[in-house]
Amino acid sequence: MPRESLKTLSESMYYVLLSLTEERCGIEIMSKVFEISGGRVQIGPGTLYTMLSKFESNKMIRCVSAEPKRKNYLITPYGSKLLKEEYERIARLAKDGRKIVEELDEQRHA
Amino acid sequence: MSKDTRKKLMLIRYSDLAAICEQFEQMEAEGWRLESLGLLAEYRRCEPRKVRYSAELLDTASPLAISSPEISDGSLDYIDLCEQTGWSLVSHYGLLHIFRTEDINAPEIVTDPVENLHTIKRSTIRTYLLMWIGGVLLISALIFMFAVTKSPAIIATDYNILFYSIMGIIAISIIGELSFYFLFWYMKAKRAVSESLPIPFNDTKAVNRATMRDRILIFVLMTTPFLLFVPDALRGDLAALGSFMKCFFWFAVFFTTTYFVQVGYRSTAKTIIATVVFAFSLTILMIVTVISTLNITLIRYPGPAAEIITDARGNFVPDPYDIPVTLSDVNPAAEKCTNWTHGKSSIIAGLYTYTSKSTDPDMDQGYLQYKIYHSHFEWLLQSYVRDLGTNDPNIEYVREEIEATLWGAQKAYIASDDRVGLTAWILVYDENVLVIDTLDKNPGAAVIDKYAEVFGEFLGAEN
Numbered sequence: 001m002p003r004e005s006l007k008t009l010s011e012s013m014y015y016v017l018l019s020l021t022e023e024r025c026g027i028e029i030m031s032k033v034f035e036i037s038g039g040r041v042q043i044g045p046g047t048l049y050t051m052l053s054k055f056e057s058n059k060m061i062r063c064v065s066a067e068p069k070r071k072n073y074l075i076t077p078y079g080s081k082l083l084k085e086e087y088e089r090i091a092r093l094a095k096d097g098r099k100i101v102e103e104l105d106e107q108r109h110a
Numbered sequence: 111m112s113k114d115t116r117k118k119l120m121l122i123r124y125s126d127l128a129a130i131c132e133q134f135e136q137m138e139a140e141g142w143r144l145e146s147l148g149l150l151a152e153y154r155r156c157e158p159r160k161v162r163y164s165a166e167l168l169d170t171a172s173p174l175a176i177s178s179p180e181i182s183d184g185s186l187d188y189i190d191l192c193e194q195t196g197w198s199l200v201s202h203y204g205l206l207h208i209f210r211t212e213d214i215n216a217p218e219i220v221t222d223p224v225e226n227l228h229t230i231k232r233s234t235i236r237t238y239l240l241m242w243i244g245g246v247l248l249i250s251a252l253i254f255m256f257a258v259t260k261s262p263a264i265i266a267t268d269y270n271i272l273f274y275s276i277m278g279i280i281a282i283s284i285i286g287e288l289s290f291y292f293l294f295w296y297m298k299a300k301r302a303v304s305e306s307l308p309i310p311f312n313d314t315k316a317v318n319r320a321t322m323r324d325r326i327l328i329f330v331l332m333t334t335p336f337l338l339f340v341p342d343a344l345r346g347d348l349a350a351l352g353s354f355m356k357c358f359f360w361f362a363v364f365f366t367t368t369y370f371v372q373v374g375y376r377s378t379a380k381t382i383i384a385t386v387v388f389a390f391s392l393t394i395l396m397i398v399t400v401i402s403t404l405n406i407t408l409i410r411y412p413g414p415a416a417e418i419i420t421d422a423r424g425n426f427v428p429d430p431y432d433i434p435v436t437l438s439d440v441n442p443a444a445e446k447c448t449n450w451t452h453g454k455s456s457i458i459a460g461l462y463t464y465t466s467k468s469t470d471p472d473m474d475q476g477y478l479q480y481k482i483y484h485s486h487f488e489w490l491l492q493s494y495v496r497d498l499g500t501n502d503p504n505i506e507y508v509r510e511e512i513e514a515t516l517w518g519a520q521k522a523y524i525a526s527d528d529r530v531g532l533t534a535w536i537l538v539y540d541e542n543v544l545v546i547d548t549l550d551k552n553p554g555a556a557v558i559d560k561y562a563e564v565f566g567e568f569l570g571a572e573n
Contacts, residue, residue, distance in 0.1 A: 012222060051225075
């Protein structure tokens with residue numbers, strides 16, 4: 001069940017793209033994702049590899065340096081655009097839901 | 111095998127990856143560390159240790175890469191990434207890569223169940239597709255064989271056709287069983303993943319049950335052909351012994367090749383030479399051992415003139431030099447005849463054809479042919495009688511039931527094609543069918559009488 005050509009990013013994908021706003025290698029990406037998600041999202045090397053391959057083939061990231069046993073990646077302008085769009089989508093979702101959720105909270109406390 | 115290593119047969123299904131890892135972990139906890147993986151998992155003695163194993167399918171590898179210890183270029187980045195997180199590659203077999211870590215808290219290699227399930231599905235399709243291509247080729251060959259032969263009664267007389275049919279049916283059953291097993295598991299796994307649950311890999315018990323099922327199927331696959339040949343071969347039937355040894359030789363070739371491929375024999379030439387030499391030696395050794403141990407007297411059927419020879423199961427044995435009834439017996443004008451026979455018999459049924467023709471090319475003295483079909487199975491006898499003549503586009507028999515008791519038969523038919531002047535008498539006995547084909551130059555009733563006299567007791571004529 002492949003996700004439809006990355007139109008919507010999964011949570012892990014979103015965090016990986018966030019971590020690639022700076023040049024990083026695989027292990028650094030995993031650490032950064034763990035850090036920025038507050039330890040909530042942990043990505044295994046196999047999953048990361050699949051994700052990086054997919055991003056690279058979709059030109060969302062590029063390999064900036066390849067040393068033996070270490071490849072560094074960086075987000076591309078196209079990847080940044082998709083990341084921004086995803087951020088805006090999530091922000092919109094949050095904004096749309098905020099009023100209703102706050103009302104629900106108030107009802108619960110009342 | 112030294113005491114420091116152990117080998118276990120592994121029949122790996124991609125839906126059982128968690129149970130397989132559990133098995134490796136348990137072995138290492140008992141002091142046996144996984145060394146390499148193929149059809150056999152090889153373990154080496156080590157200090158008992160609690161470690162973790164992970165089995166991953168890499169799309170970048172080839173499903174056919176079962177012997178090469180080298181890693182495909184596309185897989186290197188994946189493996190490097192795993193190594194950086196503490197997972198080191200132990201062995202790989204086709205798409206399957208086994209990783210091991212001593213860090214109990216190391217992150218899982220694959221943390222996205224959706225992607226994991228997708229990879230498993232893709233990998234399984236890739237692997238099973240090759241098997242199905244083989245299966246379809248096998249089915250096509252079987253259909254072609256049945257289409258050419260048409261009659262099940264004829265198929266039952268041929269050891270080779272029986273052998274390949276049974277092998278084919280069992281092989282296709284195994285492929286089918288593997289595919290359905292995966293399909294059912296995949297549907298369950300897909301449902302679980304869509305509900306954000308972890309992939310429900312089969313547990314060790316289910317895996318053991320499936321492994322046992324596989325072993326039984328493989329055992330049946332391996333032994334059935336031998337069961338076909340063995341009873342006759344042990345009675346000294348040379349043809350059956352030959353078929354048995356031919357079958358044994360190919361099995362020896364198969365297992366030797368598998369062994370050399372498994373141990374990673376690099377040179378193709380060496381592999382082929384070693385395989386052929388080993389299989390040949392083993393077959394010769396087997397022949398000598400079987401014949402000398404069981405004190406088997408080989409039957410070559412050099413029977414004296416006019417004596418009817420039967421094989422171990424009572425089938426009539428063709429002897430081109432001693433045909434009991436020739437054209438000259440029933441047609442004195444034919445004088446000298448040239449006679450030949452051919453036939454096949456299996457453990458289920460036998461069919462021999464005897465043909466006799468005048469040697470005088472200037473005079474058409476007719477032609478005589480008789481066939482004896484033998485089987486213990488009533489339905490095969492009936493099938494043989496029913497299909498007689500229907501496979502030959504040049505013959506259109508008109509069949510009529512006639513008085514059978516005259517020749518001690520249970521049933522009798524006369525089938526004739528007036529266009530070509532061919533007449534066939536079909537006499538059905540308890541376990542035999544006698545078919546006599548003649549051209550109309552022969553005196554029909556006399557032919558039948560002669561046959562009834564010569565073959566009566568062998569065919570089970572009722573007095």
